[in-house]
Every structure is written in C-alpha cells, then in structure tokens.
Amino acid sequence: MGLTVVGSIAFDRVKSPFGERERMLGGAATYFSLAASFFDTVSVVGPVGDDFGEEHLDVLRTRGTNVDDIERVPGGHTFFWHGEYGWDLNQCHTKATELGVFADFEPKLSTGSRGCDVLFLANIQPSLQRAVRETCTTARFVALDSMNYWIESARDELVDVIGMVDCVLLNDAELRQLTGRPNLVTAARDVQLLGPRVVIAKQGEYGAAMITPDSFFSLPAFPLESVVDPTGAGDTFAGGFLGYVARHVEQGLTDDVLRQAMAYGTALASFNVEEFGTDRVARLTSGEIRDRVDGLTRIVAFEHDPVELVSRP
Amino acid sequence: MGLTVVGSIAFDRVKSPFGERERMLGGAATYFSLAASFFDTVSVVGPVGDDFGEEHLDVLRTRGTNVDDIERVPGGHTFFWHGEYGWDLNQCHTKATELGVFADFEPKLSTGSRGCDVLFLANIQPSLQRAVRETCTTARFVALDSMNYWIESARDELVDVIGMVDCVLLNDAELRQLTGRPNLVTAARDVQLLGPRVVIAKQGEYGAAMITPDSFFSLPAFPLESVVDPTGAGDTFAGGFLGYVARHVEQGLTDDVLRQAMAYGTALASFNVEEFGTDRVARLTSGEIRDRVDGLTRIVAFEHDPVELVSRP
Numbered sequence: 246m247g248l249t250v251v252g253s254i255a256f257d258r259v260k261s262p263f264g265e266r267e268r269m270l271g272g273a274a275t276y277f278s279l280a281a282s283f284f285d286t287v288s289v290v291g292p293v294g295d296d297f298g299e300e301h302l303d304v305l306r307t308r309g310t311n312v313d314d315i316e317r318v319p320g321g322h323t324f325f326w327h328g329e330y331g332w333d334l335n336q337c338h339t340k341a342t343e344l345g346v347f348a349d350f351e352p353k354l355s356t357g358s359r360g361c362d363v364l365f366l367a368n369i370q371p372s373l374q375r376a377v378r379e380t381c382t383t384a385r386f387v388a389l390d391s392m393n394y395w396i397e398s399a400r401d402e403l404v405d406v407i408g409m410v411d412c413v414l415l416n417d418a419e420l421r422q423l424t425g426r427p428n429l430v431t432a433a434r435d436v437q438l439l440g441p442r443v444v445i446a447k448q449g450e451y452g453a454a455m456i457t458p459d460s461f462f463s464l465p466a467f468p469l470e471s472v473v474d475p476t477g478a479g480d481t482f483a484g485g486f487l488g489y490v491a492r493h494v495e496q497g498l499t500d501d502v503l504r505q506a507m508a509y510g511t512a513l514a515s516f517n518v519e520e521f522g523t524d525r526v527a528r529l530t531s532g533e534i535r536d537r538v539d540g541l542t543r544i545v546a547f548e549h550d551p552v553e554l555v556s557r558p
Numbered sequence: 559m560g561l562t563v564v565g566s567i568a569f570d571r572v573k574s575p576f577g578e579r580e581r582m583l584g585g586a587a588t589y590f591s592l593a594a595s596f597f598d599t600v601s602v603v604g605p606v607g608d609d610f611g612e613e614h615l616d617v618l619r620t621r622g623t624n625v626d627d628i629e630r631v632p633g634g635h636t637f638f639w640h641g642e643y644g645w646d647l648n649q650c651h652t653k654a655t656e657l658g659v660f661a662d663f664e665p666k667l668s669t670g671s672r673g674c675d676v677l678f679l680a681n682i683q684p685s686l687q688r689a690v691r692e693t694c695t696t697a698r699f700v701a702l703d704s705m706n707y708w709i710e711s712a713r714d715e716l717v718d719v720i721g722m723v724d725c726v727l728l729n730d731a732e733l734r735q736l737t738g739r740p741n742l743v744t745a746a747r748d749v750q751l752l753g754p755r756v757v758i759a760k761q762g763e764y765g766a767a768m769i770t771p772d773s774f775f776s777l778p779a780f781p782l783e784s785v786v787d788p789t790g791a792g793d794t795f796a797g798g799f800l801g802y803v804a805r806h807v808e809q810g811l812t813d814d815v816l817r818q819a820m821a822y823g824t825a826l827a828s829f830n831v832e833e834f835g836t837d838r839v840a841r842l843t844s845g846e847i848r849d850r851v852d853g854l855t856r857i858v859a860f861e862h863d864p865v866e867l868v869s870r871p
Contacts, residue, residue: 428783465776
C-alpha cells in the first residue's frame with residue numbers, strides 16, 4: 246500500500262534573483278514526499294549524515310510520511326547541492342555538488358517500503374533504481390526520473406531500468422538526448438518502445454506533456470506573477486502526479502485519471518516555486534490545491550463552435 | 559468589412575534538416591492572408607518588384623484575397639530573406655536579408671482596404687504601422703506584431719503604436735525585451751498598461767498564451783511527428799486568429815470567442831510547418847482545419863474530479 250520513493254535527501258544552497266538561502270532542506274525524495282503525502286502514506290528511502298537533525302525529519306513527517314527507511318550514516322555528511330538561477334529561471338547553474346553519504350548509498354527497504362503500490366525512482370544511479378525496482382515486486386505503477394549525467398555515463402543501465410517501469414518523467418532536453426530525436430512526439434514513442442506506457446515531458450515554465458499509447462495531453466504551468474525558486478519543481482510535480490495515481494491505482498489508471506494526476510502534479514509544482522525550498526508546500530492546505538486545479542481547468546478551457554470556412558477552389 | 563494586412567511579401571530561401579528551397583513565396587503578409595482567407599475577404603498591402611510574377615499573385619488570390627493594393631515597383635526587387643534551421647527548429651539563423659522594394663515602402667491603402675473591420679499590422683517599421691493604423695479609422699479590432707530589431711532601434715515609435723491597437727502578438731523573448739520583465743504574466747500586464755486589451759505570447763513548439771483583463775488562456779502547439787519548416791508559423795497563427803475574430807467582431811469579442819480564435823490560429827500554424835513555405839496551407843481544406851481544432855479540444859481536455867486530501871497538521 247501507499248507510495249515509496251528512493252532518492253536524495255539534501256541540504257541545498259540556492260541563489261535566485263529573489264534572494265539566497267544557505268542550507269535548506271532539499272533533495273528529490275524530500276520534494277516528492279512533501280507533495281505525495283497529501284494523497285497517501287509515503288515511505289522515504291535515502292541516506293543522511295550526522296548533520297541531519299530531528300527538525301528536518303519532522304518536516305518530512307508533516308503529513309504522516311514514514312521516515313524509518315531514512316538511513317543515518319554515522320560520521321557522514323548529508324548530500325549537498327549549490328545552485329544559482331539568473332533572470333531566466335529555466336536555466337540553473339550548479340556551483341557545487343558534494344555527494345557525502347550518497348556516494349556509497351545502497352538502498353535498504355523495509356518490508357513496508359517494499360510493499361508499496363506506487364514506486365518513484367527519483368534521479369539516482371540507474372543500477373540502484375533497478376535494484377529497488379526488483380525489490381518492490383507488488384508495485385502496480387512505477388515511475389522513473391533521470392538526468393543528462395546518467396544518459397551519458399550509464400546509458401545501458403538506464404535503458405535497462407526504463408524497460409522495467411510504467412512511466413518515465415524527463416525534461417524535453419533529456420528526452421531528446423536519450424532518443425536522439427529532436428521531435429517530442431517521436432522521442433516519446435521511442436521511449437515507449439523500451440517499455441513504459443506513459444511518457445511525461447517536463448517543460449519548465451511551459452508545463453508538461455503526457456504521451457500514452459492512446460493520446461497526447463498537454464497542460465501549461467499554472468501562471469504565476471512571482472516565481473522565486475524553481476528547485477524541486479519536477480519532483481514536486483512527480484509527487485502530486487503519483488500521489489493522485491496511488492489513490493486511483495485500484496480502480497485502474499485510465500487516460501482520464503492520468504490527466505487529472507497531471508493537473509495535481511502541476512498544481513503542487515506551482516506552489517513549490519513560489520518560495521524558497523520546501524517552505525510553501527510544507528504549509529500548503531488541501532483547499533489551496535483543489536482551487537488551483539480548478540484554476541487550471543479554466544486556463545485551458547475552450548469549446549469548439551465550428552465556423553463555416555471559405556474553401557475555394 | 560473583411561481584413562486588411564500590411565506587411566512583407568517576400569521570396570524566401572530556407573534550409574532545414576529536411577531540405578532546402580531556393581526561392582519560395584513568403585513574407586508575413588503572404589502567410590497571414592493565406593490563413594485568414596479561410597474566414598473572410600483579405601486585402602494585402604505591400605510592395606513587390608518586377609521579379610514578382612502573376613503565378614505568385616495567383617497563390618495569394620486562391621481564396622478570393624484582394625491583391626489590388628500590392629504595389630509593383632518598377633525596376634525593384636522583391637524583399638528577400640535567407641534563413642537556416644538546425645535540429646532545434648525553434649532557433650532560426652538569418653543568413654541574409656535584402657530589403658529591395660521594402661526599403662522605401664510607404665503603404666498606400668485603397669478605400670476598400672481602409673474600410674476593413676480587422677487590421678493586422680505585420681512586423682514592419684513602427685511608424686509605418688502607425689500611419690496605417692491611423693488610416694483605418696473604422697477598424698474594430700487591430701493587432702500588431704513586431705520584433706527585437708524594432709524594440710531596440712525604434713522603441714518609442716513602437717510603444718506609441720502599441721497604444722493604438724487592441725492586440726499585441728509577440729514571442730516570449732520579445733515580450734521580455736519590450737518590458738524588461740522576465741515573468742510572462744507581469745510582462746503581459748505591462749503591455750496592457752500601454753493600451754492593448756489582448757496580449758498573445760507566441761511560444762513556438764510550446765504553443766501560445768493569451769492574457770486578457772479577465773483571464774489567462776494557454777494552448778499547446780498541435781503535436782506533430784514531423785515539422786519541416788517553421789517559417790511563417792507566427793503569421794499563419796495570426797491569420798487564423800484574426801480570421802476567426804473577423805467573423806465574430808460584430809457579435810462581440812468575448813473571451814470565449816478569443817479562445818476559439820486561438821485554437822484556429824494554432825490549427826492553421828500547425829499545418830504551415832508541415833511542409834516548406836506556403837505549400838501545405840495553399841492546398842488545405844476547411845474540413846482539415848475543423849478536424850484539427852477538434853483534435854486540440856481533446857489534447858487539453860480534463861475534468862477535475864476532486865479527491866479527498868490529507869491535510870495534517
């Protein structure tokens with residue numbers, strides 16, 4: 246039951262045109278679980294160091310997230326990431342990455358984590374993603390994220406584990422790099438040939454597109470007048486998307502359900518970028534989320550009232 | 559009645575990864591009128607040289623477009639543009655521009671052209687746009703396109719004419735450059751403060767967004783497996799958009815009508831990029847257009863079936 250996520254738990258240093266933060270709670274698993282925990286119970290699998298305090302675990306526990314599989318490595322340092330954004334918030338410049346306890350990470354899943362219905366393999370080494378995938382034998386929907394680094398350095402392992410999941414979430418550039426196809430539609434079809442039924446192209450400020458065997462769906466990002474820190478938007482999207490999926494996996498994941506899951510992911514991600522780090526999502530209410538999904542339905546709504554066209558010759 | 563467009567009529571040399579064409583009929587006014595003529599009568603205002611043949615005029619005349627205000631300049635050369643696209647079709651590299659008869663262009667509008675309901679000021683020098691705007695006193699909806707060159711070199715004149723139109727169509731980068739605002743929503747609000755009620759942000763492969771005083775609307779590009787030549791997509795979009803507007807300008811341009819106009823613009827633009835130059839739109843049928851607008855409604859459709867969310871603490 247519930248969701249399991251394996252991925253980074255981190256301290257982030259982030260600078261954007263709107264300010265700077267020195268040591269925020271971050272990491273893919275953190276962002277994911279804060280979003281997904283609105284929908285179902287989440288188990289987090291990942292390593293932290295001695296420098297990771299009880300107050301940080303409490304943020305993760307906010308909505309009942311299970312932190313028992315967060316492995317505290319004695320003498321180790323929590324993964325650290327330092328990034329900067331310019332005025333174009335779509336472009337992030339990584340200034341430093343210190344793997345710390347992540348360097349020797351070997352995921353260990355308790356019986357509870359292993360028994361998840363929905364599994365998210367956040368962006369980590371593909372062979373570790375594969376090991377976790379094989380451990381979670383009862384998972385009914387498995388999604389995977391990755392990045393350019395693994396596409397370059399561990400392509401075969403990545404293609405291997407992509408063949409074992411239901412859904413791939415990558416940004417446009419990564420989809421192109423993985424498939425060698427400049428066209429999004431053909432790139433997505435190529436990924437589907439590797440195995441996954443669902444391909445989600447994350448498009449930053451332009452939103453996201455979902456390609457399934459039956460349809461193409463596109464949803465813009467929720468329009469915001471102020472975007473402060475895009476860090477974690479993709480993992481927050483994944484948390485909202487897979488959280489909604491977890492709540493519907495028993496009834497069956499039709500295209501209609503997956504489209505609504507996209508809307509919840511989009512809504513959650515839009516809150517995430519309004520403030521630094523996890524600040525906004527940590528204090529988010531369920532009413533705010535529903536209102537924003539309603540807002541999305543209005544942003545894309547139009548009816549086709551056909552007009553008679555001139556068709557000479 | 560009908561639409562008038564003032565803008566370039568050109569010969570284009572275009573190279574993309576899918577081929578090369580030496581001397582195609584092109585230009586903003588050409589692309590615009592081929593699309594808009596599906597909806598209403600279009601008058602084209604623009605200069606050509608001696609090298610512009612009757613066969614080229616015939617392409618423009620296809621659906622009844624009035625070419626009487628196309629001025630043939632004795633001894634002159636038609637505007638020539640040479641551009642190349644790489645695999646990223648969003649990026650165009652201009653290799654040459656020869657203004658020819660466009661260098662000394664002074665728009666002259668016949669009584670018919672002046673009496674238009676809907677006017678499109680394609681991308682030309684802002685002071686010429688202004689002169690034409692002032693000539694068309696009975697126009698009920700006026701839209702304007704521009705480019706980075708005018709934002710840099712004729713900013714005051716551009717701001718001036720923007721204050722005299724109902725709708726501005728620019729791409730994301732141009733909106734940012736014009737307003738100095740990296741955020742699309744605030745950039746659009748700034749443009750609205752100059753006068754126009756409707757701001758359309760063209761976003762290439764990601765589609766387009768429309769900001770009106772009452773709402774934000776976003777529509778993806780129609781997903782295509784093959785894009786051959788993006789030249790003219792923006793002007794074709796404008797033709798579909800304003801053509802639909804022209805057919806509804808008497809009943810009133812509600813947000814609902816403008817959203818459908820966006821869909822028609824998007825559909826027309828998607829056909830335009832499937833082949834080189836004007837080839838595809840020139841032989842397009844009204845049924846194909848309607849089908850693609852229907853396709854767009856399916857691509858963005860989702861219903862919000864609210865799920866109960868965990869809202870601790």
